[in-house]
Amino acid sequence: MPACSAAAPSDPTSQQPDPVISECTADPPCSGAAADKQGNPAMCVQAVDATVVSSAGLPVSGFHATLCGNNLCKNAQSDADGKLHFSVCQYMFHPALDVPGKSAYVTYAIPIPHDLYAVGPCELVPLQGPGDLLETQAAAHTYSAAGVSLLVDGGTEVQVSEINHPEPDDRKFRAARLPQSAAPTLAQTSPGLELFYGLAPTGSKLAKPARLTVPNPDAWPAGTRVAFYLQGVPASDGGTGAPADWLKVATGQVDKGGATITTETGISYLALVGIKRL
Structure with missing residues (x-):
């Protein structure tokens, strides 16, 4: 089951056959600024539909998700x-469906390219762990979960x-790979990324980059050069702040034994990681 099979309502391959219905009554249908101060255009978003499913493909009720742009968010x-169902009727900058997994599932976002848009089944991918409590420590410490490790220098x-993570257990390190079946939509809307790993607690910041090591499930040859990207990095940390945007944060390579992939410098923000070969 793909993590989110995105398809416009007019696409006959859409996994959500019901048309997206606009509830906008104004003409034009959207309110708000159609462009920012620099003249960058916003998108008129009328309505967005999506379906949330478990890893077994069963519908999940009571799940809270958000439709967010740089200027506003809608909850459902x-x-x-x-x-x-999100009834918006407003202009949005970089709109995206944000699936916030918190400490239970991988957090990811899917960009919204049309004013009326249907997002197919969005799978909730369970995080694995928990590892150790993510906190400032005097000595260097390696956080591990699901074969993913994060080496944080002492004093960082x-x-x-x-x-966002109110309980101590929520602040423990967790990770998970989005399986091959979960990656297609993310790959289609990304800068050529091939592997995806979710890290939590999502949104955590490190004052110094920490070395990230992940498994090499597709057996890329030892020494293969790669680039690491993070999704949804805030503007204060060098990103655009848009939930679905990607920021290149590091380079790395497949280790000598071929089992893992490691950054050369590291990452300083925890979010969905995307990796591609160079």
Whole structure:
């Protein structure tokens, strides 16, 4: 089951056959600024539908997701059939469906390219762990989960939002690979990325880059050069702040034994990681 099979309503291959219905009554249908101060255009978003499913393909009810752009967010909760509906009728900059997994699932975002858009089944991919509590430590420490490790230098200041991760267990390191079946849509909307790993607690910041090592499931040859990207990096940390945008943050290579892939410098923000060969 793909993590999110995105398809416009006019696409006959869409996994969500029901048309997206606009509830906008104004003409033109969207309110707000159609461009920013620099003249960059916004998108008129009328409505977006999606379906949330478990790893077994069953609908998940009561799941809270957001439709966010750089200028506003809309919230929705899935119904008994796992369906989400966002009635927007506003201009948005870089709109995306944000699937916030918190400490249970991989967090990821899918860009919205049309004013009326249907996103197919969005799979909730379970995180594995928990590992150790992510916090500032005097000595160097390696956090591990699901074959993923993060080596943080001693004395590195670690910031974990207690608002987004209120319980101590929520602030423990977790990770998971999005399986091959979950990656197609993310790959299609990314800069050529081939592997994806979710890291949590999502949104955590490190004052110094930490060396990231992940498994090499596709057996890329030892020494293969790669680039690491992060999704949804805030503007304050060098990204655009848009949930679905990608930022190149590091380079690395497949290790000598061929079993793992490691950054040369590291990452300083925890989010969905995308990797591609150079």
